[in-house]
Amino acid sequence: MFFKSAKINEFRLWGLFFTLFGMGIMILGTAGIVLWGGQAAKVVAGIFMVFGLISMLVSMAIYFWAGMLSTSAVMLECPECHKPTKMLGKTDRCMFCKTMLTLDPDKATHAADGANGQAT
Incomplete structure (x- = not known):
């Protein structure tokens, strides 16, 4: 992009x-x-x-x-700003806050999952 x-x-x-x-x-x-x-x-x-x-x-x-x-775009909720946004392809950005979004688990980052795992 x-x-x-x-x-x-x-x-x-x-x-x-x-x-x-x-x-x-x-x-x-x-x-x-x-x-x-x-x-x-x-x-x-x-x-x-x-x-x-x-x-x-x-x-x-x-x-x-x-x-x-x-x-035909996929509608989803942005994890950062919690607004509904449309996504084209495997990766895209939020229309509002420009956060990278993906539905492909291979392209997703797991930094937030690691931080949650240490807190418990």
Whole structure:
């Protein structure tokens, strides 16, 4: 994971990035008409509009994909913050407190079990 956050939140972050990038490209294309004027600026604005539209469509696809993944994600309660969170794959992070979560016993750490064993 790139940003050390939950996988679903990372997908949504990339969707937001493509949305803002597409809108920025379209605004820059429209600003070309204001700055340069003329027929060439309209062609440049049209090209920028197409690139912005493609970026917005990529964003829509990413949001749709994240939504479909979210419906099939495993719901569990975070052991740290005790809030319900969704988990994708074998390991993921809590959406709220960023604690590493796993359902795979081979990848789990047993530090808390060792501390409880010594107290009894």
